[in-house]
Amino acid sequence: MTQSNEKDSTREQGVEFGSLTDDLATCEYPVECTKLIDTYGEATLQLPNGTQSFQDVMHPSKTNASNRRKLSSRPLSGT
Numbered sequence: 001m002t003q004s005n006e007k008d009s010t011r012e013q014g015v016e017f018g019s020l021t022d023d024l025a026t027c028e029y030p031v032e033c034t035k036l037i038d039t040y041g042e043a044t045l046q047l048p049n050g051t052q053s054f055q056d057v058m059h060p061s062k063t064n065a066s067n068r069r070k071l072s073s074r075p076l077s078g079t
Contacts, residue, residue: 016046020054033058 010021017024020043027036041055 014048015057018044018046020045 010017010019020040023040023043024036037055037058041053041058043054044051045054045057
């Protein structure tokens with residue numbers, strides 16, 4: 001796979017997930033947002049205007065009750 005094709009397969013909605021794409025694809029869904037943040041929170045995502053941690057993208061406050069909602073098993077496109 002060329003680097004361009006590889007980058008396209010890890011990009012979704014303008015966000016470059018990198019190796020996090022594979023990690024999220026292997027999760028068992030549904031999963032608590034807090035578990036994803038605890039496991040992958042330090043991962044860096046490349047956004048059109050810079051970088052941000054997975055934790056900050058998911059939710060800046062791990063203690064917020066909305067983080068307890070379950071995520072469906074909707075895979076990223078291209079996986």
